[in-house]
Amino acid sequence: MARTKTSRRCNECRKRKVKCDEEWPVCGPCWKGNKTCSSELRTEIVFMPAATASIKETVPANMHDESSIPCNSRHRVPKNLHMVTLRSSKLNGGTVIKKFRLLDLSAKRVSLTASPSLLPNERLSARLYAAIDPTTNTKIHTHTIILRELLGRFGINSALDNATLCLVSSHEAVMRGDDVPTLFNSRWYGKTLRSLQQAVNDREIQFSTETLAAISVMWRLEAIFYRVRGTNNQAVHGRAMTKMLMRRGVPKSTNHLEFLLFVECVAGDIQASLSKSCPSTFDTPEWAAKFAPLEKPTVASDIYWKMTRVFLQWPGFVHDVKIIHSMPGCGSVSVDIVLRRLVAAATQLESISLTLSRHLLDPTICITTPSSTGNTFVPMPYGP
DSSP states (O other): OEEEOOOSSOHHHHHTTOOSSTTSOOSSOOSSOOOOOOSOOOOOEEEEOGGGTTSOTTSOTTOOOSOEEOOSSSSOEEOOEEEEEEEEEEETTEEEEEEEEEEOOOSSOOOOOOOOOOOHHHHHHHHHHHHHOTTTOGGGGGGOHHHHTTTTOTTSOHHHHHHHHHHHHHHHHHHHTOOGGGGOOHHHHHHHHHHHHHHHHOTTTTTSHHHHHHHHHHHHHHHHHHHHHSOOOHHHHHHHHHHHHHHHOSOOTTOHHHHHHHHHHHHHHHHHHHHHTOOOTTOSHHHHHHHGGGOOSSHHHHHHHHHHHHHHHHHHHHHHHHHHHHSTTOTTSOHHHHHHHHHHHHHHHHHHHHHHHHHHTOTTTOEEEOOTTSOTTSOEEEOO
16 A cells, blocks of 8 residues: 655644644654654555555646546546545644545546526525524514515516515615614615506506515515604505405415415405504405305414404404594494493403413423523423
8 A cells, every 4th residue: 555644743743733843843854953753653644545656746636637547446547636634533632633635536527617696586585585594583483484485486576576675675784783764775665666566557467476475575564664764654555455355365275375465465454444443344244254264173273263353353443432432422333332342352362362371281282392582481382
């Protein structure tokens, strides 16, 4: 086997990471002095098969010519030597580092080429994934379920692309710690509104899933921009989602994104109805019958739909109470009926709260662990 010395230092000097100078003894003659090391010489390292012992060490690692060298295999391969450094276990005197010269026996040379640049939709997906990645920001993890469904859907609808880009740019400004006025980019906001208006006017895509998703993203964005501008336009997009749901109808339960957008539409309708002090559009027996196929015989589904039915009644409660205060004695709204409905809603909420608490304490349904923030009063549930 061919062997070579990789250092002038002995094993002891090598462990202490001693350089070849006059301050420390060295193995063999030194460039800066004539001192020698009394310790055992450093073990020579086998770096290639014995048949390749005639190869000079001066061959550059990246040199590839037409000449070939013999090896243990039956064919001849071009020269392709590489030096690899391996770090072994740490010792008291330092870290042992070994170098091995490897022989590439590949019969075909592989050239390194630059990877192709990402397309605009791929870059947008990467930026959105970085924004909602739970490993970087766990606070927004539970609020980005619908945003994760948008990954891979860009490049089809410009309204969705611009709305998501506006959201990602604002989030990146928040993560950088920029001033509040910089969180709102008026140029991107105006471009998003124009592209959204064009999508709504286009009969081919005005009721598509991507257009509804773009409106949903803008509905979320308006809550952020309200801090900057002082004007809340969420109700505008909430009413748009209401009309979209009325036109599209109740989605199939098998489509995850469609169901999440349906939930957004209901929430947007409740918010828009509260801003106008009018009952919710979906607080009717007809819509309750349409929602029935979406209900599943599971614990989570039962709790969710009970909460949804109570929330759909809330704008109507606000509307009735406002009429009672503004027009006392009006025969259209009875105080007794309103109070009975409020008591019934409060009873339902109490029942939901007790049911949820009971399931959280049931180890066969939900396992709780201490909070990641160290707060013992806030358990972290993990459902089935």
